[in-house]
Each structure stands twice: as C-alpha cells, then as structure tokens.
Amino acid sequence: MTNKTWFVTGTSTGFGHSLAAYLAQQENVNLVATARHTDQLGYLDQYDHGQILKQTLDVTKQDEIKTAVSAAGDKFGGIDVLVNNAGLGYFGTFEESNREDVSYMFDVNVWGLVDTTRAVLPLMRKQGSGVIVNFSSIGGLYSFPTLSFYHGTKYAVEGISESLAKEVKDLGIKVLLIEPSGFRTDWAGRSSKKVMPKIEDYQQFGDMIESNAKGAHHEAGDPDKAAQIIFDQVTNHEKDLPLRLPLGKFSSETAIAKYKHDLSEFERLHDLSSSADQQ
Numbered sequence: 001m002t003n004k005t006w007f008v009t010g011t012s013t014g015f016g017h018s019l020a021a022y023l024a025q026q027e028n029v030n031l032v033a034t035a036r037h038t039d040q041l042g043y044l045d046q047y048d049h050g051q052i053l054k055q056t057l058d059v060t061k062q063d064e065i066k067t068a069v070s071a072a073g074d075k076f077g078g079i080d081v082l083v084n085n086a087g088l089g090y091f092g093t094f095e096e097s098n099r100e101d102v103s104y105m106f107d108v109n110v111w112g113l114v115d116t117t118r119a120v121l122p123l124m125r126k127q128g129s130g131v132i133v134n135f136s137s138i139g140g141l142y143s144f145p146t147l148s149f150y151h152g153t154k155y156a157v158e159g160i161s162e163s164l165a166k167e168v169k170d171l172g173i174k175v176l177l178i179e180p181s182g183f184r185t186d187w188a189g190r191s192s193k194k195v196m197p198k199i200e201d202y203q204q205f206g207d208m209i210e211s212n213a214k215g216a217h218h219e220a221g222d223p224d225k226a227a228q229i230i231f232d233q234v235t236n237h238e239k240d241l242p243l244r245l246p247l248g249k250f251s252s253e254t255a256i257a258k259y260k261h262d263l264s265e266f267e268r269l270h271d272l273s274s275s276a277d278q279q
C-alpha cells in the first residue's frame, strides 16, 4: 500500500494538533504539519521516522504557501489530503466590530483557505485524485448573535466549497466540510478577539461574550475524537464522503432543526416564490 500524504494547516494547537498527532501515528501516512511557528511542533518528534515534514506556514502569506506546497511535493511526490484547518474567531456585535480585525479574520478563514487550496489543486488534478477537508463550523449553517462576521467567514467557506466540489468531482477530487460545535481547543480563548458592547442597546450580549470566553476548554467536543472521525471518513469512506459533516451532538441537532425549519418555510412559500416568474 502506498503512503497517503496529508497536508494540514494550523497544527500548533486544537483540531490541527490533534489531527497531526493522530496522523503521525498511522501507518501508510506521510504528514506535512504546518504552523506559523514550527518550534511548537516538538510533540511530533517522538513519532517521526522520516514520514513527517514540518513547514512554516502563515496562510495569509502567499510566498509561504508556495514554499510549503512545493516542499511537500518534492519530499512526498504529491498531496493526497489537504486539511484547511487554520482559523480565528471574533466576538462582538455587528455594529461594534472592528473592520480591520474582522477583515484579517476573512484573510485567514477565507482567503487563507482559498489560496492554500489553489496552490494544492494543480497537484491533485495531475494525480487525478485528492480530498480537500475544509474547516467550516456549525456557524457556517446557523448564526448566533455576537458572531456575525465569524459566521460570514464560515458561510463563505460553505458556499465556496460547495461550488468547488461540483467543479472538481469529475477530476477525482472530493471536498469535505467539517462543521463542529464547541470543541476543547484554543478557539474561544486566545484565537478569538472579544469586543464587549459599549452601546447601551446591546448590553444584553455582554454576558453571552463573557460566557463563551469562560467556557473555553470546557466545551463538549473532544478534538482527539474529531481527528479519528476525520481520518476514518477520508481513509475508509472516501467513495461516499459527505459534503457536510457536523461534528458534536449540538452541531448535528442544530443542523437538523435549521434545515427542517427552512424546508417547511420554503414549502409554505413555494407558490408565492414561483409566482414571481414570467408566465
């Protein structure tokens, strides 16, 4: 059996760390573990027998994307699975969010994912195979107050991925969206800026922002279990890989409730919607 090469972004902490550690222990897997600071990847050394490549990669830097992807190609001859995991959060009301900060979050969550994918796609097209795993969120399907711009990034990831999946299907390339609910990572803590409401009308949302921050590392989701599920889906179920994979009970229940609600609304409105066409 030939080795599959996985290329993962943001492997310093959280989902990326769990997935990289899990992949490093699998047979027939080459791992390209990327991070902004590779000195944070010492946890991989104990598993390294020549199948791991650590690469510096800030996904907002085009030159680093290019270098990391070509280093992966040079060492392992291609990339079979790309995991666009790197991402940030941002808590604040729509009116009070800082444009520059949320714009940077779009650079990481959306453009970082897009640019990395565009760099890897030529390799996958040449191989005639590949899986692109894009980290979205339940927040890419359903929206909460104080997270409008985070949702904006994840809905963008959903739309882009759904369209991409249709473009590359006949080229042997699949796209898998991961939609977690709350997991025990650094996301709600250090990886999310928080802007407490100053406008009196939005005071009620202060508690929500605070309780999310306090809940960091106490969420229901276990990133090690997520890593096993993602590996199993891609490795053993590639033929019938879903486009969307909610992870965590809350994510699954929220997705089902949202789609049921939307479906009944769309059905209720069907005649009205259709009446807008020219007869």
Ligand SMILES: NC(=O)c1ccc[n+]([C@@H]2O[C@H](COP(=O)([O-])OP(=O)(O)OC[C@H]3O[C@@H](n4cnc5c(N)ncnc54)[C@H](OP(=O)(O)O)[C@@H]3O)[C@@H](O)[C@H]2O)c1
Residues within 6 Å of the ligand: 009, 010, 011, 012, 013, 014, 015, 016, 035, 036, 037, 057, 058, 059, 060, 085, 086, 087, 088, 089, 108, 112, 135, 136, 137, 138, 139, 179, 180, 181, 182, 183, 184, 185, 186, 187, 188, 190, 191, 219
């Ligand atoms: N945890 C949750 O509850 C949850 C739920 C739904 C979706 N997600 C998504 O899961 C993904 C992973 O986040 P996480 O939960 O594992 O949080 P995390 O522990 O904070 O990990 C975030 C990772 O992204 C990296 N990163 C940030 N900016 C980067 C950049 N410009 N270039 C490269 N890497 C960068 C971080 O690297 P540094 O160490 O250098 O900062 C870190 O490795 C994100 O896309 C997030 O939106 C998380």
